[in-house]
Amino acid sequence: MSKKEDILKAATLLFATNGFKDTSMAELAHMTGAASATIFYHFKSKEELFLSVLSSVKDGILDEFSHYFGEKKFANGLEMLEGTVSFYLYLAGNKAEWFLLLHRYYPYKLAKENNACRHSLEDIYNCFVDIFEKALVQGQADGSIGKLSPRKTALLMLSTVDGIVRFKNCDLYDAGALYNELIATIRRMAANRNQKI
Amino acid sequence: MSKKEDILKAATLLFATNGFKDTSMAELAHMTGAASATIFYHFKSKEELFLSVLSSVKDGILDEFSHYFGEKKFANGLEMLEGTVSFYLYLAGNKAEWFLLLHRYYPYKLAKENNACRHSLEDIYNCFVDIFEKALVQGQADGSIGKLSPRKTALLMLSTVDGIVRFKNCDLYDAGALYNELIATIRRMAANRNQKI
């Protein structure tokens, strides 16, 4: 792996665990075995480094979801919905640093004045919401899911699942212990009242 | 108001909007018209100031909820549940700085090594979850809410509502536009399948 990639990977971890301001370029340099000037050779400023990190996280998330939903086939919309929740939780455990980063306030604050940052965040959240929405639309077509606004319900479901991930990342509550209830709740949220579920 | 209270109030706003590290004692001093040494006279360190802020936020939240639920009477558990969601959203708008602070990562990180911080956060989240749980238990008793684990469902509902508030605070999605859908979703989550809702 190139030194630039090393730096990006270490920076992702540091920004995720310590935040933007609490990550020092000296610390990052020491961690990667590079001189701090090397970091400024590859990334012109700390903020640009952060933007690169966020962009690579965006690429990672979009890749992961497109791979999962490219291979996996679902019997109906409700099953796709459950698959989405499961995969979101799996990813939040497997790539914890991505979600830690997204659960910090700094990216959203930066997004207010920086277009690149805003676009990365929009891509990420659109990816999340779109998949929930697709499952809901499919489920309404095949009858496994009841009548409701797909976009808004997708947002509410993302809110629920992401909230649980945040609770876990903040050490407030254990996500694993809530898994069964979460799936059951999502089913109830999507319930088609015309059939037994 | 005493200067100490002035400092605490301004610090709450600054910590909420800029975070811990990005709030400078000099800025806080200038904002309150005090010398920076005055802040250190009242609070022995920046961290202790933050703990005082968090503790006062905790007191504020506990007060607000105890007043609301002390006065208000509900016909049944389901109505209490809706009242809880509405009041949570109202408070998130009216006391935005409290929720901005709670949606930052710093408090949770500090909580891992500081008992006072951990206890404040526990008090706040127990208050939230307890009220949702109480509504669910009452609703199960009066038949307005179906059979489900009250504690876990309370957590999931808090996760949904708080997630929406976070989306709003991060400028991702508008909470107001989702209000009707949110209430409808909460009703579906709590649904008693034995009766029309």
Add this chain to the structure above:
DNA sequence: AGCCTAACTGACTGATCAGTTAGTTTTTAC
């Protein structure tokens, strides 16, 4: 008045930080 204490302050300090400069080493291309 005199005294005590709590509230407050201006001026300072040492540490840390992001970023620069001027230069060296390594890789690439011919």
Add this chain to the structure above:
DNA sequence: GTAAAAACTAACTGATCAGTCAGTTAGGCT
């Protein structure tokens, strides 16, 4: 082989920061 370009670095800088110190001021009590 060599020249140019890319990768890298040690040493430095100016700014900012939390926190200190040596005092001054204001108000209550006898």
